[in-house]
Amino acid sequence: MSRKTWQVAASCAAICVALGATQAAAAITVQVLSSMPTLVTGGDALVKITGATAAPTVTVGGADVSAQFKGDATKGWVGYVTGLKDGNNDLTAKAGTDTATVTLVNRPINGTLFAGPQQSPYLCETEGLKLGKALDANCAANTVVEYKYLSKTDNMWKTFDPKGTRPTDIADTAVGPNRVPQIARIECGVINRAGYVITMLHDPAAGPAPTWDNPTVNKGWNGKLIYAYGGGVQANFHQSLSTGLNNTNTGSSIMGDHLLQLGYALASGTLNVFGNNNNYITSGETAYKVKEHFIEEFGAPVFTIGYGASGGSMQQNLIGNNYPGIMDATIPERLYADTMTFLQPLYDCELLANYFNKNPEGWTDARKTAVSGMATFGYCTSNGTRYPNARPSNCNAAVTDAVSNDPAFKGQVVRCTFQDNNVQAFGKDPATGFARNPFDNVGIQYGLVAFNAGQITFDQFVDMNRKIGGMDADGKIVDKRQVGDTAALTAAYASGQVNEAGAGLNTIPVLDIRTWIDVTVATNTNIGNIDVHNPGHSKILRERMIKSNGNADNMATIMTIEGNGRGEGSVIQAVELKYLTYLDNWVAAIQADKRNMPQAQKVRENRPAEMANACYTDQYSRITDWATCEKLMPYSGHPRIAAGGPSTDDVFKCQTKAVDAKDYKATLTAAQMDTLKQVFASGVCDYTKPGVGQVPLAGTWLMYMGDARTVSIASL
Numbered sequence: 001m002s003r004k005t006w007q008v009a010a011s012c013a014a015i016c017v018a019l020g021a022t023q024a025a026a027a028i029t030v031q032v033l034s035s036m037p038t039l040v041t042g043g044d045a046l047v048k049i050t051g052a053t054a055a056p057t058v059t060v061g062g063a064d065v066s067a068q069f070k071g072d073a074t075k076g077w078v079g080y081v082t083g084l085k086d087g088n089n090d091l092t093a094k095a096g097t098d099t100a101t102v103t104l105v106n107r108p109i110n111g112t113l114f115a116g117p118q119q120s121p122y123l124c125e126t127e128g129l130k131l132g133k134a135l136d137a138n139c140a141a142n143t144v145v146e147y148k149y150l151s152k153t154d155n156m157w158k159t160f161d162p163k164g165t166r167p168t169d170i171a172d173t174a175v176g177p178n179r180v181p182q183i184a185r186i187e188c189g190v191i192n193r194a195g196y197v198i199t200m201l202h203d204p205a206a207g208p209a210p211t212w213d214n215p216t217v218n219k220g221w222n223g224k225l226i227y228a229y230g231g232g233v234q235a236n237f238h239q240s241l242s243t244g245l246n247n248t249n250t251g252s253s254i255m256g257d258h259l260l261q262l263g264y265a266l267a268s269g270t271l272n273v274f275g276n277n278n279n280y281i282t283s284g285e286t287a288y289k290v291k292e293h294f295i296e297e298f299g300a301p302v303f304t305i306g307y308g309a310s311g312g313s314m315q316q317n318l319i320g321n322n323y324p325g326i327m328d329a330t331i332p333e334r335l336y337a338d339t340m341t342f343l344q345p346l347y348d349c350e351l352l353a354n355y356f357n358k359n360p361e362g363w364t365d366a367r368k369t370a371v372s373g374m375a376t377f378g379y380c381t382s383n384g385t386r387y388p389n390a391r392p393s394n395c396n397a398a399v400t401d402a403v404s405n406d407p408a409f410k411g412q413v414v415r416c417t418f419q420d421n422n423v424q425a426f427g428k429d430p431a432t433g434f435a436r437n438p439f440d441n442v443g444i445q446y447g448l449v450a451f452n453a454g455q456i457t458f459d460q461f462v463d464m465n466r467k468i469g470g471m472d473a474d475g476k477i478v479d480k481r482q483v484g485d486t487a488a489l490t491a492a493y494a495s496g497q498v499n500e501a502g503a504g505l506n507t508i509p510v511l512d513i514r515t516w517i518d519v520t521v522a523t524n525t526n527i528g529n530i531d532v533h534n535p536g537h538s539k540i541l542r543e544r545m546i547k548s549n550g551n552a553d554n555m556a557t558i559m560t561i562e563g564n565g566r567g568e569g570s571v572i573q574a575v576e577l578k579y580l581t582y583l584d585n586w587v588a589a590i591q592a593d594k595r596n597m598p599q600a601q602k603v604r605e606n607r608p609a610e611m612a613n614a615c616y617t618d619q620y621s622r623i624t625d626w627a628t629c630e631k632l633m634p635y636s637g638h639p640r641i642a643a644g645g646p647s648t649d650d651v652f653k654c655q656t657k658a659v660d661a662k663d664y665k666a667t668l669t670a671a672q673m674d675t676l677k678q679v680f681a682s683g684v685c686d687y688t689k690p691g692v693g694q695v696p697l698a699g700t701w702l703m704y705m706g707d708a709r710t711v712s713i714a715s716l
Helices: 010-022 258-259 280-298 312-324 339-358 363-372 378-383 396-407 450-454 458-467 486-494 536-549 571-592 599-605 626-632 670-679
Strands: 029-032 043-051 055-058 069-072 076-081 086-095 099-107 144-150 157-161 172-175 177-181 183-191 192-201 223-226 265-269 304-309 330-333 510-516 555-563 612-615 702-706 708-712
Touching: 010 099, 029 099, 029 144, 043 069, 043 086, 043 099, 043 280, 055 076, 144 536, 183 396, 183 510, 192 258, 192 280, 223 280, 258 265, 265 280, 265 458, 280 312, 304 312, 304 571, 312 330, 312 339, 330 571, 339 363, 339 378, 339 458, 339 536, 363 378, 363 450, 450 458, 510 536, 536 555
Parallel strands: 223 265, 223 304, 304 330, 330 510, 510 555, 555 612
Antiparallel strands: 029 043, 043 076, 055 086, 069 076, 086 099, 144 157, 144 183, 172 177, 183 192, 192 265, 702 708
16 A cells, blocks of 8 residues: 555456456546555545546445545545445546446454454453453454653653643654654554554644644654564464564564654554464454554555564565565565464474484484484474474463453363464364364475485484374374375465465565574574574575575575674664665665566566675674675574475475385395385375475465355455
């Protein structure tokens, strides 16, 4: 959603075509600025009419709403239309003999839009959000606006009363050519059953907050929006209390204060935090609705940049690829391509750690590390069970308490697994009633690369693969390998849960910025608590981009030594602020480029020279020779890659083949071959073939109808 109109790519192009056909004979056109015409929520929409030489007559369902439109023949007429009924609302604009009509399809702001049947049971926590008691079962609450200011005395944010005595210690900052006081307007409420927050600098003494019909009145806002996504990965059944913005008392992230100081508006919601709820479709729906509200209140931003680390990066990559148009660029810090690609190596790590604990003889750290593919096996022991999304009991304490004490939860099945939390994408297994499970390890030859390199013996290779086991439906390690549900696997690829990066993500700039945490291994410190954000995930996404698009030129990778952490004054923060400016310029150049060419090409051709892939050993030591960077900060791998899998790490269940002596560099005896055939009675992975269920993405902007059924929004 830019200042001009709602713009989406891929499948949504059909909407534009259909709308254009409706208005083909008309000199005037109708554009919905706040949303897609078919995806309006909350009973209101910001609409623009162009092509009329005089003020048009505008009706909705026959009722005249012309008075709500302001403008002129040069810039067009814009109006905030309210009172839309649920369902279809025909908006007609007339100017002289010209007529244009668009159907606005309205849905409740706290009801489902495209994410499918809403999670039930669901715990409202509006009182914890300081919004008062929920007004209904969908967690509706009154909107609250408060102000805080940054004190130049102690650099702390403090309560600001617009009607009280003005403090004398308000810090100021430069926003464009203006110096403005650092007074933050913080709006909180409920949208899509999520608590949301919108923050921007605004001095009440300088005039009212910006509105859709006067967005430039606020000199503290640069006209741009940063949408924040929070980290963690957990399934849950609650509203939650944290957004991607509220790690400090301004509601900001590690960079939030700096982003406000630069003039950006910030927005996020509690369902945009993967530590609250790891369903990216619901997160995308929340971001869509919160941005829709933002536009109706303040006007369309010049552009929107996604921002957030870890679980926040997963959301940006998934939403950016599968629901293009919500963001114009992304900053996925400590990047993961998607949630399944994050979880799969951790599940493998848990299996490997379990085997080594029971069979320690001969397994040195070097051998275990070689099998894991990581920089150290300490990564597996540190993280194999840290994110137990395979287990149904992995719920937030508030949800666990509700299951025991809340009448609305008692007697209901609450399974906090990744797949159960994403049941609309995977569907239900009719045999269990639980979500179908896409995870699988049949045919995986754990340690194949290490065996072929002579790092482990044949006996170790065989024993490990004979005893490795798998996980059952409740995430418990069992003797048998795990068999993934084929329908769930097909749904995972078709719905974009496995992010191949070949759709919307190909059409926006991606700033992949991270610290190289494997330095912990190199310095042999804190070996028992290895950070989960291993840099190999950046390589995985890059490889997928190349596989899908032929190149990864829309992705700039910036890596720094961990150094002094990630907080205030850190190397990564200084580098991040520098590259935000480059990214801002990149998006502006794309928008200014009016050439008739594919958006992906336009993105690549406007990439600034400053956005070269680079690494930093400190804040100032920029190295753009990537071969040198990879020597200084080498990528580690994953257990599946160390088992001979592709560098794209996108095969979640392999097709199998008979054991073949050609796969092994050592010359095996007939007895050894017989042993392998017994261990792999159903065959070994054949990575020359696509994975089971590895189908193309069914399309962008899918609407979920329940039990893994989808329709394209373009067909509505």
